[in-house]
Amino acid sequence: MFGYYFKLGVKSLRRNPALTALMVLTLAVGVAASMSTLTILHMMSGNPIPHKSDRLLVPVLDVGPKEGYTPGSPPDDVQATYPDVKNLLSAPVGVRRTAMYGINLAVEPARTDLPAFQQQGLAPTHDFFAMFEVPFKYGQAWTEAEDKAGADVVVLSTDLAERLFGKTNPVGKQVRMSGYSYQVVGVADHWKPLPRYYHIISGNGEYGDEEAFFLPFSTAIRHEMGHAGSMSCNVRNAKPGFAGRLEGDCTWLQFWFETASPGDRVDVQSYLDSYVKEQHRLGRMERNQPAKLYNVMEWLEERKVVGSDEKLSVWLAFGFLALCLVNTIGLLLAKFSVRAPEVGIRRALGASRREIFSQFLVETAVVGLVGGTLGLLLSYGALALMGLSTPSMKNLAHMDLEMLALTFVLSIAAAVVAGLLPTWRACQVTPALQLKSQ
Structure with missing residues (x-):
């Protein structure tokens, strides 16, 4: 009927x-x-990454001064300092660890018909690509050895690679950006998770375009590349210049852990709590506040993305x-x-x-x-x-x-x-x- x-x-x-x-x-x-x-x-x-969102964790450490602080108040900034990032990269917890910051460089094409232009990119460590499952069209990510050496290598996005070299494989070729030449080791296929949970504090924003290129974190530090985003510094130990930024308690970096299973979060939290106590004994982290840990969805909620x-x-x-x-x-x-x-x-x-x-x-x-x-x-x-x-x-x-x-x-x-x-x-x-x- x-x-x-x-x-x-x-x-x-x-x-x-x-x-x-x-x-x-x-x-x-x-x-x-x-x-x-x-x-x-x-x-x-x-x-944005449902099959492993509970295994990707963001640590937040409070490095603010004790003067004027009300116990229980949130940290002044949720980003990380360079000294803490260096220590966390060698932490014995998690199967992968990565640090990153946004950079804005002038691309200087070899083609005479194409003038120089600005592009927004990211400077992560090599674990970034496997951690966030960045697909590759050509080549691959740089190696751990190149990461440690601060090698002048680059991974391009598909759009930037085609703009510079056309629809060909550019792996092995050179790209000049902001006065330095970099060898292309890979081309990332179109990858634009929404929201951009891996780096939502600065850069292209929560729903911006994909990264135009990726440089090794250590390479960006070696070339003293400024960051695209916000920064907060503890004025008591702030020092001038890029070296002062690296030595002092300036928060401007993003850090992530990846664990083998959701249950390993307890181990990461325990390590961070011990780390805070150790740094407090060394005269840092004066507030002595427990470290906070967020998985992907908790991080988006904490940052009020929606x-x-x-x-x-x-x-x-x-x-x-x-x-x-x-x-x-x-x-x-x-x-x-x-x-x-x-x-x-x-x-x-x-x-x-x-x-x-x-x-x-x-x-x-x-x-x-x-x-x-x-x-x-x-x-x-x-x-x-x-x-x-x-x-x-x-x-x-x-x-x-x-x-x-x-x-x-x-x-x-x-x-x-x-x-x-x-x-x-x-x-x-x-x-x-x-x-x-x-």
Whole structure:
């Protein structure tokens, strides 16, 4: 019977075409408003690396001065100092460890037709690529030996490699950036996790473009490359110049641990607690506050990557959808009320209330299906307009298969919910009264 009712529902779309079009448009607008905002929130709050997010850990050490500090207050900055990074890189816990900071360099192409241009990159240690599963199109990451030696090597992004060398394998070639030449050892394939959880404090931002290049951390330090981002220094032991930044308690670096299993987090926490006590005895970490440890999702929550404004906008959009449903209920009541004689005749011929209810409910589902199709098109249009606002929004404003399926489910469910009252009213028609009126 469902197939028969579905055919009746399709045919019913031609009855009162103006009323039907108004219902479909009302439902489509409500679905588009809610799904476009929900898609943005979904992209912002998704788990960027779900299969190992509980094994990637960020340590936060409080190196601020004791003067003026209120016990229990959060650290002045959640980034790490260079002395702590050097110590943590040799820590006996975790299967991988990496430190990084953002850099902004001038790329100096060998081609005469291409002028110099600025690019945002990252300076991590070699474990970065395996830890965050960066895919490679050509070559590979630099080795641990090159990391220790501070070798002048570079991994390019696919976009930058094609801009400099075309669609060829550039491994082994030289790239000159900010006065130094670097040998290309690899080309990273397109890799843009959203949000950019591995380096969200500075650089390209939480939803910015992919890194244009990667230089070894030790190489960037050897060349005294400035960082792209924020920095906080303990003024009591601050020293001038780049060397002073390395020696003092200036927080400007990002650090990550990777453990073999989620249970190994306890070992990392124990090590950090011991490390804080040791540094306190040496005269550092005057506040003597316990180290904090965050996995990927905890880190995104702590950094408030998804703000209350985004969540509020979703609630407002669904409130607008509810308003559209109220209007759809009124339109369905009007549509079904004029069919009371038809219902009376069908009841008189033996149709049960259940059959009438099923028929009309399937008809509302057909309206929801058509409204969902139109709503999907409107959602794509709304996301395209949102993507024009900022570069970061462009990276977020696209719909995946999950949201695509949810759009149709939401539209059909919304139409069915809106049709419950009109359908129930239609089932209450008294056959005798309708036959007498004919």
